[in-house]
Amino acid sequence: MSFRGTSLEDGVEMAAQDGMAVMVNGEERRCATGVTVAGLLEELGLHPRMVVVERNREILERERYGAVEVQPGDALELVHFVGGG
Amino acid sequence: MGQGTQNGDRPLEIAGRTFRSRLILGTGKYRSNEDMVRAFAAADVEMVTVAVRRVDLDRTKEEGILYHLDPEQVFLLPNTAGCYTAEEAVRYARLGRAAGISDWVKLEVIGDQTTLLPDVAATLEAAGTLVAEGFKVLAYTNDDLITALRLEDAGCAAVMPLASPIGSGLGLVNPYFIREIKRRLSCPVIVDAGVGTASDACLTMEQGVDGILMNTAVAEADDAPRMALAMKLAVVAGREAFLAGRMPRREVAVPSSPRAGMLA
Numbered sequence: 001m002s003f004r005g006t007s008l009e010d011g012v013e014m015a016a017q018d019g020m021a022v023m024v025n026g027e028e029r030r031c032a033t034g035v036t037v038a039g040l041l042e043e044l045g046l047h048p049r050m051v052v053v054e055r056n057r058e059i060l061e062r063e064r065y066g067a068v069e070v071q072p073g074d075a076l077e078l079v080h081f082v083g084g085g
Numbered sequence: 086m087g088q089g090t091q092n093g094d095r096p097l098e099i100a101g102r103t104f105r106s107r108l109i110l111g112t113g114k115y116r117s118n119e120d121m122v123r124a125f126a127a128a129d130v131e132m133v134t135v136a137v138r139r140v141d142l143d144r145t146k147e148e149g150i151l152y153h154l155d156p157e158q159v160f161l162l163p164n165t166a167g168c169y170t171a172e173e174a175v176r177y178a179r180l181g182r183a184a185g186i187s188d189w190v191k192l193e194v195i196g197d198q199t200t201l202l203p204d205v206a207a208t209l210e211a212a213g214t215l216v217a218e219g220f221k222v223l224a225y226t227n228d229d230l231i232t233a234l235r236l237e238d239a240g241c242a243a244v245m246p247l248a249s250p251i252g253s254g255l256g257l258v259n260p261y262f263i264r265e266i267k268r269r270l271s272c273p274v275i276v277d278a279g280v281g282t283a284s285d286a287c288l289t290m291e292q293g294v295d296g297i298l299m300n301t302a303v304a305e306a307d308d309a310p311r312m313a314l315a316m317k318l319a320v321v322a323g324r325e326a327f328l329a330g331r332m333p334r335r336e337v338a339v340p341s342s343p344r345a346g347m348l349a
Contacts, residue, residue, distance in 0.1 A: 024142065025139045025140065025142055026139070027142070044140075044142060046140060050149050050151055050152075051140055051149075052137075052180050052181075052183045052184050054180060057176075059179055059180065059183045061183075062183075062185065077139065077180075078139065078140045078142070079137050079138060079139055079140060079180050080137075080138070080140050080149035080150075080151070080184075081135040081136065081137060081149050081150045081151055081161065081163065081181075081184065082112075082135065082136050082137075082138045082149060082150055083111075083112040083113040083114065083115065083121070083135070083136065083150055084111060084112060084113045084134060084135055084136025084138075084164055084166050084300075085111025085112075085113045085114075085134055085136075085164070085166065085251070085252075085278075085298075085299075085300030085301065
């Protein structure tokens with residue numbers, strides 16, 4: 001695939017710029033505009049049943065992962081159970 | 086152990102749920118997940134604690150505990166370990182509940198990094214909030230009777246005073262206050278933290294408390310499954326000894342064999 005008047009690298013960079021910045025577990029990440037929470041989890045290789053999502057300090061019910069779109073600047077926390085006493 | 090009751094003892098009941106085992110184990114610090122699973126089988130535990138933490142996004146092979154434990158087989162009790170404020174503990178409790186397993190939480194609000202002793206004011210505050218939100222709160226606290234009474238008044242499902250600091254293995258440092266807490270509270274009293282070996286567990290149960298929660302003593306033993314078995318037996322032994330009612334302590338010897346019938 002080629003881009004008229006630009007190199008492939010420029011095209012990739014432009015695509016990245018088209019995405020949006022979000023905070024995931026305290027780190028900035030770029031993801032595609034319009035991606036749902038379910039889509040983001042899939043991208044990260046996480047099973048929806050194995051994580052709890054907190055979005056801007058509010059817990060997001062699992063049933064809504066497929067419907068809710070990630071917004072630019074969202075702060076997402078993806079947590080799960082680990083060993084503890 | 087057989088069916089729930091033995092020799093007239095009632096099963097442990099917390100918030101309407103009954104447990105035949107009075108031993109609750111943590112899931113932290115095992116050498117391997119296999120070791121942990123074998124320890125739980127050896128101890129025959131029905132309830133284990135888990136912590137809520139961020140998923141490690143860079144190491145997606147790092148699996149959550151749910152890949153090793155079946156919530157249908159063992160009841161998971163999410164904790165708020167590592168929280169230093171009431172607000173933080175409430176946030177963790179809500180996240181734990183959102184996992185969809187239960188509305189139970191082991192509430193823990195730490196007040197000091199060196200001793201990991203609880204911040205009792207913050208614990209009481211968080212307990213009030215969580216009880217109002219419908220949580221079944223099992224509250225970790227120190228061996229202070231007044232705090233224990235207030236946690237019960239706040240609606241906690243169980244009050245869990247420490248034997249000694251978390252992970253210390255120092256055993257039961259204040260049997261008198263633990264007995265007093267058990268005597269004065271109506272809700273279950275589970276001693277949480279500080280047990281180091283089987284004799285500690287046995288001595289703790291001999292005070293009449295309803296159960297023990299421990300983690301490090303099993304996880305850090307050279308042979309965790311074997312220590313888990315020892316703890317199971319110690320908890321049963323201590324409970325039975327309590328129910329049996331011990332003989333009085335005397336500072337004199339009393340012979341066990343009759344004086345009568347001795348040869349002239």
